[in-house]
Amino acid sequence: MSFQATAFAYLFPGNAMVNSLLATAYISIFPNLLLYFVPPDINTSSLNVLVSFAVGGLLGDVFLHLLPHAFLGEHAEGGEAVHVNEQKNVLIGMGIFGGLFFFFVMDKLMRVFNGGGGAHDHGHHHHHDEKKEDESVVIKKDTNNQEGLRQRKKTNDEKNQEQEQDTKKKDNNEIKLSAYLNLFADFTHNMTDGLAMAASFYASPSVGATTAVAVFFHEIPHEVGDYAILIQSGFSKKRAMMAQFTTAVGAFLGTIIGIIIEQVSRADTSEKDTLVVGEDTGILGTGLHPSDLVIPFTAGGFMYIATVGVIPELLQVTGKIQKDRRQALAEFASMLVGLSLMAVIAWNEGAA
Template sequence: MTLIAIVMGTLAAGIGSVWLAALLGFGVLARYTQHMLSLAAGALLATAFMHLLPEAFESQASADDLFMTLLVGLVFFFLLDKAELWHHGHEHHHQHEALPAHDNHPDHAHAHTHQAGTWAVLTGDSVHCFGDGVLIASAFVADLRLGVIASLAVLAHEVPHHMGDLMVLRASTSNKRAALLKVTLAGAVTTLGGLVGYWLVDQLQDFLPYFLVVASSSFMYVALADLIPQLQKRLSAPETASQIAWLLAGIALVTTVSSLAHAH
């Protein structure tokens, strides 16, 4: 019974949150792309700083080890970025040569800018989702009602940051389905984490803080290296104010959901 509950809870939290994010990001809010980039940057930073890192530092793991993991994580995602840019550089060069000289369509530059963040997002997402699955499994093992609350809390706090993930992937490919499929597969790792957590709940407790820190390093990297540079443009005062407001809205959204989850 507990195992079935874990599978149901992790599927709802992992995949349900991705589809809900897609519904919002691709449907209702799709026309506000720049606003969504600001919201995504705020949500990713808040998820890292207000949710994942505090939870990691509440554990018994030493601060030195956790900060070292954070540093290694940031350097790892930088190198991953470099490897991907190097891999795609030749291909982009030929694509650029193939374009007419007058073709300065912003979508081409947009896609080039965003290509780099794709693997960092998917890797970080998978690690984070695995950690979420372990957390949900731990809650279900402790108490069925606690497991349900944990699943709902994970679903709620994942929606804003999955919207950010989808924005990054959507900008690197014109195919919405491909972006949705990739993030859905990363979300499905929640169930894998739940199953592993069910069998190894005691042994994995020691590693949870490190999962949380690696995931947070990926979100920090994507927000600071990929999203925020795109927002650093010369804009009018009202546009700048709007950009800042959406960034703060992303932070507020995750902070509110996290505090509500912790209140339970």
């Protein structure tokens, strides 16, 4: 038995249900514990290198593990031919798109809710500008009355201070709203991770272990990034860590939902196979069951997270050519290392 197989057997010694819960604990608890050692003002360049590594690992898991398994299943023994079912492939493709579309909808809604106060604020400030113009006209007409002028100037100063305080309060509220929306998005993201854990381990122990490794390395920079956002939003270090631990509940919830889907689907499949032997059951007679769409859905979600949610941030440059060049090379290398890690694991699985 190889070192990789031994390590996976040690980390995941139970059945699919137990292993998926164990994996969820690994990917939820340990990355959050690492936040204790992370400085609140972590260097952006260092974080981007970590993120690049995570993107390589996540996309490696998608293209080298999840998608091949979704379309082909586990590798056949003895060079057995794979039966191609075009209708089944269409449903799997729809499942992949469903995962990507779900995250697009969630991302869009988060952005809409986060920026919803912009138009209202603009109109509010415009209203105050009109008031200022009216007051300035009154002051000009009253220039002969020095006492009245001083009184009005004092009143205007007080109003300006109140307006500045209101603006600061609104800015703080918007920052806090952004932080809470980010926590909600993180909760939803973790639910998908939990679904991935359940679906992967029910597919096979090797697929489950590999997905757990990929998600684990993705979660480290992801949690660090969210932690930094919370710190910038005014959270204390302790409160930010507790908030991140709270979002881990989403991962366990997703895992439990995934386990229920798998158990119900397998029980239903077993019952139908007992009643009607030889009939091609499943969605639209393709032999594909709802639980079989969880992995394609997860793959689509991971693709969105890596390509739309993360890579655009890596494309940002400072305008300083030498610095950007070094940073780009570091990110390229880090991403390839992450991909290579998944490739080595996949290769060893095939040889096992």
